[in-house]
Amino acid sequence: MEIEAFIKAPAKLNLHLRVLNRRKDGYHEINSIMVPVSLYDFIYVRTLSEEGIEIISESDNIPKGEDNLLWTAADRFFKCSGIRGGVSVKIVKNIPVAAGLGGGSSDAARLLVLLNSIFKDVLSFKALYNIAKEIGADVPFFLRCKGSIARGIGDILEEIPHIPSFWYVLVCPPVRVSTKWAYENIKLELTGYENSNNITFQDIDDFSISEILRNDLEEVVSERYPxxxxxxxxxxxxxPEGVLMSGSGPSVFGIYEDLDNAKEAKDMMISHQVGDVFLVKEI
Structure with a gap:
């Protein structure tokens, strides 16, 4: 019997991103604060009786085969679970691609969650986490979509219990930034990484957004993309309360406590025609 299901995949913002040492495997250790926000891709799934994975998208820019993280997520789910069968996955993209918002990683993680729900939680959360980590460094974050401190390569997560709520005006210019390129070109000697692995929020009653805003990738990206x-x-x-580039960019966000101020900022940014503009909130 075929089963149809749907799930939303949110974008994320990095409120803080420090790049630490480069590991022997080529990855960089990081120290980051990530929050999921209300900009979503939509994933529609239909199970198939025969084996195989089908990726459907109306966008010509979305790969339909094995180089799509959705395909990878579905393939590894079936192999790990031992389930024989297939799936058709339709993706409706709203999160800009290669924009520092984690859209592809979110899609992969949320598909894992949806498939596991369809098949009656056949895999434990630990098993899903291990699959997610194999797919990409920030994929595990999107399994639970909770504001978190991320360490390691982004896969060691500490949930922040009471992160304050803000509105974000998110601006995505029409350029794509390769995450690999951004990390390869960062000047680690300028980031002061030796003493930077110390972000903790056991008690954030006095949380100040201005104190944590930092992105070590911002300089190298903005030099290439003014x-x-x-x-x-x-x-x-x-x-705003602050402004920062998210992840490897080029998306930039402003932070607002007041919704009316955020709406005014959104309208102003639309008038300047520098990119797609979204008004979002933490979820």
């Missing part, structure tokens, strides 16, 4: 600085300067005119 539009990042242009967007940051424009957002600063709207008097």
């Amino acid at each position: 539009v990042v600085r242009e967007i940051e300067d424009l957002l600063m005119e709207t008097k």
